[in-house]
Amino acid sequence: MIRRPTFRQIDAWGLTHPGKVRSENQDHFFVGSLARGVAVDATSIAGDDRRILHSERLASLGIVADGVGSTAGGAEAARIAVSDLLASVSRFFHDADRAESEDPEVFSRLLNDAALACHESLIQKTEVDGGGRRFATTLTLFLGLWPHAYLLQVGDSRCYIYRDGTLTQISRDQTVAQEMVDSGVLSRTVAQGSRWAHVLSSAIGGSEAAPVVTRVVRDWGTVVLLCSDGLTRHVSDERITQRLAAMASSKQVAEQLCRDALDGGGTDNISIVVGRTLKPAGDGGARTAPGGPDP
Numbered sequence: 001m002i003r004r005p006t007f008r009q010i011d012a013w014g015l016t017h018p019g020k021v022r023s024e025n026q027d028h029f030f031v032g033s034l035a036r037g038v039a040v041d042a043t044s045i046a047g048d049d050r051r052i053l054h055s056e057r058l059a060s061l062g063i064v065a066d067g068v069g070s071t072a073g074g075a076e077a078a079r080i081a082v083s084d085l086l087a088s089v090s091r092f093f094h095d096a097d098r099a100e101s102e103d104p105e106v107f108s109r110l111l112n113d114a115a116l117a118c119h120e121s122l123i124q125k126t127e128v129d130g131g132g133r134r135f136a137t138t139l140t141l142f143l144g145l146w147p148h149a150y151l152l153q154v155g156d157s158r159c160y161i162y163r164d165g166t167l168t169q170i171s172r173d174q175t176v177a178q179e180m181v182d183s184g185v186l187s188r189t190v191a192q193g194s195r196w197a198h199v200l201s202s203a204i205g206g207s208e209a210a211p212v213v214t215r216v217v218r219d220w221g222t223v224v225l226l227c228s229d230g231l232t233r234h235v236s237d238e239r240i241t242q243r244l245a246a247m248a249s250s251k252q253v254a255e256q257l258c259r260d261a262l263d264g265g266g267t268d269n270i271s272i273v274v275g276r277t278l279k280p281a282g283d284g285g286a287r288t289a290p291g292g293p294d295p
Contacts (some may be wrong), residue, residue, distance in 0.1 A: 231261045
């Protein structure tokens with residue numbers, strides 16, 4: 001059986017900032033873990049025997065949702081999307097984890113279904129409670145099992161993987177500009193500066209939602225970055241690579257990248273989630289990060 005990283009072998013951090021221009025922060029994020037075990041309020045059990053009481057870390061979970069800024073319901077849509085997907089993953093995770101060896105598509109299917117269910121609920125909310133508002137948001141979710149993970153994406157909030165000195169964008173922007181690039185109508189350089197660059201072709205609660213689930217293989221030391229476009233509007237992939245290459249901790253690099261986005265203009269809300277697995281102590285002398293209990 002593959003040994004999953006413990007709580008102390010996960011270094012993760014998230015933050016959100018309204019930026020310099022927007023009066024409201026319509027982004028929401030989540031960083032956490034799925035676990036199995038018990039929570040101890042008080043006990044007479046001491047010493048090594050306490051180990052049986054510790055929870056076992058099963059998976060990492062990171063989410064970034066960027067409420068569609070042209071709608072007054074964007075912030076609420078982002079909050080609902082994060083909450084709904086957390087609830088869905090919590091409900092199906094344990095059964096899916098047991099079934100995955102026999103049904104390799106189980107997580108992809110359930111994440112896709114959860115995103116579409118959230119989409120339908122936001123569509124209904126717009127119809128019932130809209131009053132001229134539309135409840136729509138991007139959604140990028142990283143579910144880190146071991147040694148693989150699943151990325152769920154709707155919209156243009158991004159997921160990057162940094163590994164062996166190379167930064168790779170795992171997600172694909174669901175924008176009109178990206179569709180023009182894919183069809184050969186625009187070059188990537190022209191598309192980035194066009195008025196279509198931030199026009200979504202897919203969003204939770206929007207006119208269309210097209211969830212994409214990607215399976216990712218990772219290893220010790222792999223860094224995962226989720227972010228809203230408030231970061232990538234102002235910070236290049238080259239600068240992100242430089243920051244991740246020199247990172248001392250996820251908290252430090254998230255704060256540095258946020259400062260870079262603010263220094264670059266800060267014209268939009270900024271949300272950043274960074275996480276990495278740290279090699280076990282004694283494996284090449286790598287350190288472990290402070291964190292929750294070890295199982």
